[in-house]
Amino acid sequence: MHIRPADSFPYETTHEDVRIPLADGQRLFARVWRPLTDEPVPALLEYLPYRLSDWTAPRDWQRHPWYAGHGYASVRVDVRGHGNSEGLPGDEYDATELADGVAVIEWLAAQPWCDGRVGMFGISWGGFNSLQLAALRPEPLKAVITVCSADDRYDNDVHYMGGSVLAVDMHAWAATMLAFTSRPPDPVYAGEGWREQWLTRLEAVEPFIHTWLTHQTRDDYWKHGSVCEDYGAIDAAVLAVGGWHDPYRDTVLRLVEHLPHDRVRGIIGPWSHQYPDRGLPPGPAIGFLQETLRWWDHHLKGEDTGIMAEPLLRSYISESHPPATVYRELPGRWVGDDAWPSPNxxxxxxxxxxxxxxxxxxxxxxxxxxxxxxxxxxxxxxxxxxxxxxxxxxxxxxxxxxxxxxxxxxxxxxxxxxxxxxxxxxxxxxxxxxxxxxxxxxxxxxxxxxxxxxxxxxxxxxxxxxxxxxxxxxxxxxxxxxxxxxxxxxxxxxxxxxxxxxxxxxxxxxxxxxxxxxxxxxARTAADDDATAPAARRITFPAPEQAEPLGVSHPVTLDEQRPERLVVRDVAKGEWRLEVDPRYGGTRVYPDGLEFTEDALETYTIQEDDPLTARTRSDWKIRLHRPELGWDVTVDTRSEISCDATHFITADEVICAEGTEVLFHRTWEKRIPRTAG
CATH class of the missing domain: 2.60.120.260 (Galactose-binding domain-like)
Known part of the structure; x- marks a missing residue:
């Protein structure tokens, strides 16, 4: 990994936090990195509910300053009702989120530092709404880069697989979002009204699992936001990126098949659910930021970067490898196909x-x-x-x-x-x-x-x-x-x-x-091994590089010694229990003084001869602490799903406290009919 110091970029940069106004009076919290230039430049948007002031901040600092240093206004925005944005949280990708996204794109295009052209990028949630907003066709949105995302919310997301309830992640992700949605605004950014804003937000929280389990077949609920319903609605240029170890990789194959070939390219590497430049297993990592810059420069600045001369689909074919739970790098080679389905x-x-x-x-x-x-x-x-x-x-x-x-x-x-x-x-x-x-x-x-x-x-x-x-x-x-x-x-x-x-x-x-x-x-083609082919046809990537890191420290705690994945067998009961520590981030201390601690444990139990004993549980503990302000808040959540022959039974609990004072406590219990699941 090459870390680019700020003084090595083509442009000097600056950044500021702003509030983007919406038509209903609410304001979304945004961080804008810009090149120092008198000329307006295109804007790039990443739009997420995951809190730009803390949770995604380390990742954001790897890429947004890099884009700014290469001549783009790069903007990270918190979705309504999350982080330090105003308003109430809603369901994932709901109509309000998408309408707000259109408003953000139009606001960016109207700023004096923007030349009116906007690109949008993101991984996972941000990749989803990049595609969904492209399908709404806001005029300034000219290009998107969608990473590890899905075009089909029902059968290629965290909810269902082949029409079956995806127990492992429908529950785990619903529980994660319950904990995430319950986190407070940060008084450093939200001001003195943070507590009132938090309590108002908490009153609106509803566990996602209630909605997701209610819709057990691919009905209109799932068709909303599924761009596979009408690929023709997308007229922005789309670079679709995935990894063979990411559950969403099939979307890349469908997008390169169904979108016009003069507006789409696909890349699938050996990667997990991560940006391909981060160097996390399995590798090899690539110079993803440099590759995306070619995309932006071509589609937003009109420069001939050769990106559209690349094969329609660039794929990594892994060599055979012994079974293992982690691979630093997988052996293999890159191949290119100019059509999909490929005649090769x-x-x-x-x-x-x-x-x-x-x-x-x-x-x-x-x-x-x-x-x-x-x-x-x-x-x-x-x-x-x-x-x-x-x-x-x-x-x-x-x-x-x-x-x-x-x-x-x-x-x-x-x-x-x-x-x-x-x-x-x-x-x-x-x-x-x-x-x-x-x-x-x-x-x-x-x-x-x-x-x-x-x-x-x-x-x-x-x-x-x-x-x-x-x-x-x-x-x-x-x-x-x-x-x-x-x-x-x-x-x-x-x-x-x-x-x-x-x-x-x-x-x-x-x-x-x-x-x-x-x-x-x-079939192996002559072009696969042709070292004399034009450079644009040889599939190579530069080494990964990023901007200077934010400088977050990660104190070691005893909790981090817990196994990531533990299987326990109760021989007498015939019961098996799987315990999973998702390890999203643990404890970290930010340069602005915030101490952020999170701990999660997912548990899955079943008796091997009785399907009605299936049970999932997820426990989250989150603490946000600013010693210099005396600010100390905690969020504790518990989520469970069990079943009988006719119903799913869900139980959820949220407890939020400031210091030792509990400010909010709510439980939900529901019985949801098993119509297909």
Whole structure:
């Protein structure tokens, strides 16, 4: 990582905090970094609910000053009702958030230091609303860069997977946002009215989980904000970026397929849910800021940077690697495709062989799935899959030792001939790379709720004892199966805690007759190895660089010694418990004197023979302390989901205090019918 000192940029820079006025009188808190120049420049916007004055500040300082130093006004804005912005919090990506975003874009374009052209970028939430705002077509918005985001809020987000409730992150993220939304404004930035503003905000807090569990099929709620409903609504140029270890990577494939090729490019690397320049595992990291500058200079300044001469899709194909929960760097190579679907990719279909097999996986199958959102931590990725494979029906396809490697790029697909034992259930398919020593590395996976087999927008029960076809795609991947290895398809009826089990969860019989696995195999092209190709066609990236860091310190606390991921088995009860420390940031001290401490623990329990014992719990403790002001506030939250045969049962609690005085305490308990989940 190369750290660029401020005096090495083309422009000297300055920054200031401002309030952006909205039509209803509320004001959004913003931080603006600008180059010191008499000429107006394009503006770049990052728009998030995650608190620019503390939570994202270290990341913000890596990139916003860098953009300012290269001739852009780079602006970070807190969403309404979050951080130090005024107003009340709402649901994620609701109409108010998007309308405010349009107003912010128009405000930026009207500033004397802006030339009227605006770009928008972000990762995750900021990548989502970048696409959503592009679909609303505010006139000044000319280009966006969306990183680790989704075009489909129902089936490619943290809520549902293949029509099944995504227990691991629907709950964890709803609980996280409950804690995040309950944090107070900072008196250093919000002023003396911070407490009144906080209490007013807390009165409006509603746990997201209530809404998310109420909509168990892909209805109008999920279609809102899903740009896949109408790709044609986007006329801004879109650079879509993802990582093979991020759950949202399929969006990149769909965007380069559906958007006009003169306005879109895609990059998928080996990365987790992080900006690709941060150097967090798995690498290799790239000079992402330099690459995005090429995008901005072309689309916002009209300069020929060669960015549109790059292949439509640049992808990293990993070499085979042994199973591990973290990789500093994955071996592999970059390839380019000028169309998607690519003519270089052809389907290779394997017919499943053997006699019908009964699949009744123990409910704890899935404990070795790894983290849904890998962030580059030591225990994020799936360990050796042999234990999971033992609870699945496995079909192996050898790669001949005297043959060529099989390079997969895109989305594998399965079509399975199943005979369900009950009206409800789910099927999970994992693609693994099995080495000669028997170790099994997870390559990709997919799932299908039985009730969603006719479409994600409906819930159609199965007829027990009757064979039916269950066809679905697995998540996209770039991976090489070398000669002497085996391609393994592992099929299970359970995948806890990723997939919430159905009430009966009796399993199914898989008949190999009529069942297939289809791999998207990419042929190696001459251009892949042509060192004499024009520079614009050789896929290389500079080394990563960033602006000087903010200077946040991270005191070591005893809590940081807790395991990131711990599995506990109660042999007598037949119960399994998974404890996860998400490690978002721990304790940090900011240069402005703020001491910020957060601690979270997620717990998932289930008995291996009873799907109705599934239970999730998330506990958060947050403290914000300014010793020089005597300001000391805490936020404690608890969130739980359990179930019976007919309902999900949710319980949430928020306790907020200033010093020893509790200022707010509320609990919510709801029973939500299980319509599809």
């Amino acid at each position: 990719v052809t389907p290779l279909t394997y017919a499943l062989q053997g006699e019908p097999v009964l699949v009744r996986s123990p409910q704890r199958t899935g404990l070795d799935a790894g983290r849904f959102f890998p962030f580059g931590n030591e225990a994020d990725l799936p360990p050796d899959q042999r234990d999971e494979d033992a609870h699945s029906a496995c079909f192996d396809f050898p790669v001949p030792e005297d043959g060529e490697p099989i390079e997969v790029l895109g989305r594998a697909a399965v079509s399975l001939n199943l005979r369900p034992d009950a009206p409800r259930g789910q099927v999970i398919a994992r693609l693994c790379d099995v080495a000669p020593d028997g170790s099994s590395t997870l390559v990709t996976r997919g799932a299908l709720n039985f009730s969603a087999r006719r479409g994600r927008d409906q819930a159609v029960p199965c007829e027990p004892g009757v064979n039916d076809t269950f066809a679905f795609e697995l998540n996209g991947i770039g991976h090489t199966f070398p000669p002497g290895h085996r391609v393994r398809l592992a099929v299970s009826s359970a995948y806890w805690p990723w997939i919430w089990p159905q009430p009966d969860a009796a399993g199914f019989t898989l008949d190999p007759v009529g069942s297939t696995l289809e791999l998207p195999v990419r």
